[in-house]
Amino acid sequence: MTIETKNLTFTYPGTGFSLRGVDFSMGPGACAALTGSNGSGKTTLGKLLCGLLKPQGGAVLFDGEDTAKWSLGRRGQRIGYLFQEPARQLFAPTVLEDLMFTQELQGISPGEAEARAMALLARFELDSLARRSVLTLSRGEQQRLAICGLLLNKPEALVLDEPTTGLDARRKAILAGVIREVLRDGISVLLISHDAAFVKANAQREVRMEQLNQAPLASGAPDKSADSLGWIEGGSGEGAGGVHEN
Amino acid sequence: MKTDPRVTLLFVLLLSTAGVVLRGALELAPVLLSAMIAALWGKAPVGRVLRRLAGLWITLVSVTALQALFSGDIRTGLLTGAAVLERLVILMLGGTMLAAYPGHALVQAMIQLRLPYQLAYMVSVGLRFVPQFSESFKDSLTAMQLRGVDFRRLKMKARLRVYTYLLMPTIAAGVQRAQKLAMAMELRGFGAHEQRGSYAPLHMKSKDWLALAGVIAWAAGLSAIEVLWRIAI
Ligand SMILES: Nc1ncnc2c1ncn2[C@@H]1O[C@H](COP(=O)(O)OP(=O)(O)O)[C@@H](O)[C@H]1O
Ligand SMILES: [Mg+2]
Secondary structure, eight states, X not given: OOEEEEEEEEXXXXXXXXXXXEEEEEOTTOEEEEEOOTTSSHHHHHHHHHTSXXXXXXXXXXXXXXXXXXXXXXXXXXXXXXXXXXXXXXXXXXXXXXHHHHHHHTTOOHHHHHHHHHHHHHHTTOGGGTTSBGGGSOHHHHXXXXXXXXXXXXOSEEEEXXXXXTOOHHHHHHHHHHHXXXXXXXXXXXXXXXOHHHHXXXXXXXXXXXXXXXXXXXXXXXXXXXXXXXXXXXXXXGGTTOEEEO | OOOOHHHHHHHHHHXXXXXXXXXXXXXXXXXXXHHHHHHHHTTOOHHHHXXXXXXXXXXXXXXXXXXXXXXXXXXXXXXXXXXXXXXXHHHHHHHHHHHTSOHHHHHHXXXXXXXXXXXXXXXXXXXXXXXXXXXXXXXXXXXXXXXXXXXXXXXXXXXXXXXXXXXXXXXXXXXXXXXXXXXXXXXXXXXXXXXXXXXXXXXXXXXXXXXXXXXXHHHHXXXXXXXXXXXXX
């Protein structure tokens, strides 16, 4: 699947951070990396691509089709999003149940659902953990389980948001294997990361967020906490630093 | 400048007590009226809160209608329903008035009202977690939908199951965060000293004393009306 953005615009009402005029595209079956400094808007762009945020201007196109009116469920059939916090997308008490309940809700028989779940778990070396609680998984295991959940939908692309955070060298090697495995299925991968070595080893192309975003860098959004202290300063003035009983 | 948060705390406390203790729709009416006036006078963002609760309003009105239907006699039913509605609005307005203050001001007020510091601190920590909870929950909600779960198409039983699944990640993250915070606080010696300083203690100004007198007069007046009413009946 080809993913494109055309003149994409988005501003957070809270902080005023904005993306403007973002033109991005990635072709099918490859791994592209989105890099950039902290707070440059990588996560924001990733969420816009998957429909977790709605663009305020411009469009996100899948194979040339504008996705603005698509439901989240329909998007999820085409693209999967791995959160920076994978625990947010794990719902059931046990590993196996997390992969089974969405299938059961879709009317797939328990036997078939379990077979599909176990096959995925085996592929990503999680089968020995099938009965474990998702809360006791390590970060790398949570990520792999979350990716399994995304793959159940047979998407054509995956967005992985900072997947190397908190992984040691061995877990990173396992993750690289997962990415290769996914690519082998013809699923394209957008790797959001500022791990230069990992990007170099796993991505065929690198795009820097700073080059995509046409918005001038916001210099210090208004600080709300200072604002809210304002009235109290007027009220106390000379008395600051008083002592009271605990 | 806003009224001293201690006065507002006292007022909201009395307000919610009246809202819970008083039963009838007619008795609650003056309480609701004073809550409205106070909230508007204190420039609390009443409109914004009511708009935010727009979805809830529909539920509230239907609850009222059901109350009316099931208590048989239409008149009593309507009055009971109205009382429920009034009570909720009173409590919401009270909350709104407090929400107009920054969290640390309320904590400072509680401390200076001699509430245990641990309790006040817990409230402030709780308030600070709210945005994180809501973001985590929003992420989970979209993640669930992206996984192909369409809430509108589910039967009631399946929907309930999905709702419990939805709460899981947020609650788990909350518990884990609380554990980490507790450990960090222990390590910093939370509660090790009997006395502690405040960065910005509160001071009552003449305007605040006036507001306090107003609150007391209001409470006395309301109680008097209530007592007279009971005697008359
Ligand atoms: N929910 C939000 N509301 C308001 N501002 C946000 C929100 N999420 C992120 N931001 C701001 O947007 C900017 C970009 O954030 P993000 O896309 O997460 O950057 P990155 O992933 O590149 O580190 C940051 O300055 C951040 O403070
Ligand atoms: Mg990010």
